[in-house]
Amino acid sequence: xxxxKLIDRLQILSISLIWLLFTxxxxxxxxxxxxxxRLHDAPDASLGISxxxxxxxxxxxxxxxxVFIGLRKGRRKDVES
Amino acid sequence: MSAEAPRADVHHLAQTDEAAMFERLxxxxxxxxxxxxxxxxxxxxxxxxxxxxxxxxxxxxxxxTGYNRPVFWGLYEASLVFWIGLSxxxxxxxxxxxxxxxxxxxxxxxxxEAMTAFTLVVGGLIPIIHLGRNWRVYYALxxxxxxxxxxxxxSPLMWDAMAITTYLIGSLTFLYVGMIPDLALLRDKSxxxxxxxxxxxxxxxxGTHAQWRRYHVASxxxxxxxxxxxxxxxxxxxxxxAMAKVPGWHSTIxxxxxxxxxxxxxxxxxxxxxxxxRKVFHLERYLKLIHxxxxxxxxxxxxxxxxxxxxxxxxxxxxxxxxxxMRVFWYKFSGAFAPYFWTMVTCNFLVPLILLxxxxxxxxxxxxxxxxxxxxxxxxxxxxIVVPSLANPRLPYPTGIYIPSHxxxxxxxxxxxxxxxxxxxxxxxxxxxxxxxxxxxxxxxAKTVTERITSYMPDPQPRYTGSMENE
Numbered sequence: 001x002x003x004x005k006l007i008d009r010l011q012i013l014s015i016s017l018i019w020l021l022f023t024x025x026x027x028x029x030x031x032x033x034x035x036x037x038r039l040h041d042a043p044d045a046s047l048g049i050s051x052x053x054x055x056x057x058x059x060x061x062x063x064x065x066x067v068f069i070g071l072r073k074g075r076r077k078d079v080e081s
Numbered sequence: 082m083s084a085e086a087p088r089a090d091v092h093h094l095a096q097t098d099e100a101a102m103f104e105r106l107x108x109x110x111x112x113x114x115x116x117x118x119x120x121x122x123x124x125x126x127x128x129x130x131x132x133x134x135x136x137x138x139x140x141x142x143x144x145x146t147g148y149n150r151p152v153f154w155g156l157y158e159a160s161l162v163f164w165i166g167l168s169x170x171x172x173x174x175x176x177x178x179x180x181x182x183x184x185x186x187x188x189x190x191x192x193x194e195a196m197t198a199f200t201l202v203v204g205g206l207i208p209i210i211h212l213g214r215n216w217r218v219y220y221a222l223x224x225x226x227x228x229x230x231x232x233x234x235x236s237p238l239m240w241d242a243m244a245i246t247t248y249l250i251g252s253l254t255f256l257y258v259g260m261i262p263d264l265a266l267l268r269d270k271s272x273x274x275x276x277x278x279x280x281x282x283x284x285x286x287x288g289t290h291a292q293w294r295r296y297h298v299a300s301x302x303x304x305x306x307x308x309x310x311x312x313x314x315x316x317x318x319x320x321x322x323a324m325a326k327v328p329g330w331h332s333t334i335x336x337x338x339x340x341x342x343x344x345x346x347x348x349x350x351x352x353x354x355x356x357x358x359r360k361v362f363h364l365e366r367y368l369k370l371i372h373x374x375x376x377x378x379x380x381x382x383x384x385x386x387x388x389x390x391x392x393x394x395x396x397x398x399x400x401x402x403x404x405x406x407m408r409v410f411w412y413k414f415s416g417a418f419a420p421y422f423w424t425m426v427t428c429n430f431l432v433p434l435i436l437l438x439x440x441x442x443x444x445x446x447x448x449x450x451x452x453x454x455x456x457x458x459x460x461x462x463x464x465x466i467v468v469p470s471l472a473n474p475r476l477p478y479p480t481g482i483y484i485p486s487h488x489x490x491x492x493x494x495x496x497x498x499x500x501x502x503x504x505x506x507x508x509x510x511x512x513x514x515x516x517x518x519x520x521x522x523x524x525x526x527a528k529t530v531t532e533r534i535t536s537y538m539p540d541p542q543p544r545y546t547g548s549m550e551n552e
Contacts, residue, residue: 007285032234045234053243056310060251063302067258070295071284 008072015068022057029053117509124502131495134488135210143213145488152471152483157211159463160493163346164204164500165245165318166339166459170347171197172252173311175259176304184530185375187518188367192358193351194256195513199503200350201249203496208241210492237320244310244317251310255303261286261296262517278510315343322466329398329409329470338390345383345429346459349452352376354504356449358513367514370445377448380455381437388430408473412480418469421461428458 029050036043138145148155171193178186209218220232232239265286268279286292319339322330332338352373359368398406413422432454436447472481507513 007281010281011284032232036234042235045240049234049240049243052313053247056247056251056306059302059306060254063299063306064254064258066302067261067295067299068284070299071261071286071292073291 011068015065018061018064022061025057026054120505124498127498128495128502131491134491138488139215145486147484147486147489151474151478152468152481154467154471155483156485156489156493157207159467160496161204161207162318162463163460164200166343166346167350168197168200168204169311169315169343170351172255172307176307179304184522185372187522188372188514191515192354192513194259195507196350196354197252198256199500201252203499205245237324240317241321244314248310248314251307255307258299258303260511263512266516312340315339327470328405328473334394338394341386341390342459345387346456348376348380348383349455352448352452356445373445373448377437377443381433384430384433405475409469412469412473413465418465422465425458425461425465428454
């Protein structure tokens with residue numbers, strides 16, 4: 001039982017950290033675009049990278065969340081039965 | 082495995098005749114031998130020496146390298162491209178084999194995916210080593226500087242940082258998700274701290290229908306996602322060079338040329354690792370000659386493709402006959418770099434062609450020689466791309482001379498030891514061959530192959546009865 005609680009916490013912690021990391025990267029890139037506009041620098045490269053990187057990171061984290069939620073549901077059903 | 086198919090759960094698997102296979106494949110995870118400690122000590126000693134050399138370079142500066150005007154990129158950059166190239170085939174080939182449902186893939190995947198993770202770690206360390214003032218690496222991070230210093234995203238080197246980070250995260254996730262069923266098996270077979278360790282990592286996987294279904298959907302999605310990421314990473318590494326108007330670098334085919342070279346060297350590295358694993362872990366029953374045969378034919382095809390790209394690249398330069406380009410061209414073909422250039426052609430083209438095109442020499446020793454030859458050849462290729470172009474710049478400098486110093490060689494060996502050490506640690510705690518995929522292959526492959534053949538072959542015609550009366 002203790003083991004299950006630990007696993008639950010680890011799962012929630014890891015998936016939260018992944019979302020935190022990816023959201024952080026997205027915010028950083030968006031900030032780069034904002035800064036380049038404010039400083040009248042060229043925002044094209046930041047824009048180009050954000051168009052690719054942000055969707056990739058969020059797709060990765062979404063698929064991971066899908067796996068984690070699936071495994072948690074499966075374990076709960078297994079424990080209940 | 083289809084979601085509807087009845088499947089054994091992980092508890093059942095451990096008790097069936099598959100248990101013997103599991104014992105063999107996971108032995109290295111449950112038992113530590115003196116050879117493992119010896120290997121770790123040897124690799125650790127090289128790494129320690131590399132760390133000392135690195136600290137010395139950080140203290141006294143980059144003058145201890147062989148860099149000299151106009152050659153300011155050398156062994157470090159060649160190694161960066163080389164390691165990132167090696168990383169390519171692991172996850173990329175694994176993803177392609179998964180998506181195409183190649184039934185022979187199971188024993189190959191795990192080792193290949195792990196290779197990607199460790200080669201990327203080594204490759205990612207090199208820009209930091211090359212930085213000079215290494216302690217300022219945080220300038221490239223999202224650091225809210227009061228001086229408004231932000232990374233310049235117009236530099237391909239920043240694209241590199243983004244691409245390598247994305248690929249590393251994606252590859253580690255791909256590797257980890259692929260291991261979850263095996264981690265559950267290890268959890269059920271181990272005790273003490275190992276049980277807690279594998280319990281935490283297996284995320285409560287029990288092998289229920291719902292878990293397997295979701296697991297397979299996620300694996301497919303990861304495989305689809307990782308292929309464009311892998312291709313983009315080495316394209317971006319090539320743009321570090323191609324975006325500069327340096328003779329020999331400013332080429333439109335550099336991105337596909339680099340991707341082809343990366344897959345080529347990566348397959349060679351996978352073959353070497355598979356041969357080593359087969360010998361060390363006595364996996365002759367699982368890594369069979371047919372696996373080596375399939376991969377070596379692929380290596381041969383990549384060798385021909387590499388030669389085609391190399392020929393196209395140099396033919397275009399020669400036909401254009403632009404003076405600066407021709408200086409670099411002759412520097413490689415008949416100048417100071419000619420021995421390296423022709424060794425590269427021999428290692429990357431002639432040796433694989435001779436050894437792998439003949440069935441008699443396409444044996445395990447033959448494949449090993451060809452693979453090592455390709456790894457050496459591809460490392461030389463990276464050096465040949467980096468140095469001659471910088472030694473013969475457009476600006477009126479005398480031709481540069483570059484001889485790598487002891488520091489650079491030691492840091493290169495330190496990188497090799499990081500890779501070996503990382504791989505040994507991985508093999509110690511995780512199965513180097515995917516147990517669940519071998520089991521799945523045994524249960525499902527015959528059915529899958531039959532279904533596939535039936536799906537694309539013409540439907541059987543009604544049998545001719547021999548009677549003409551109805552016509």
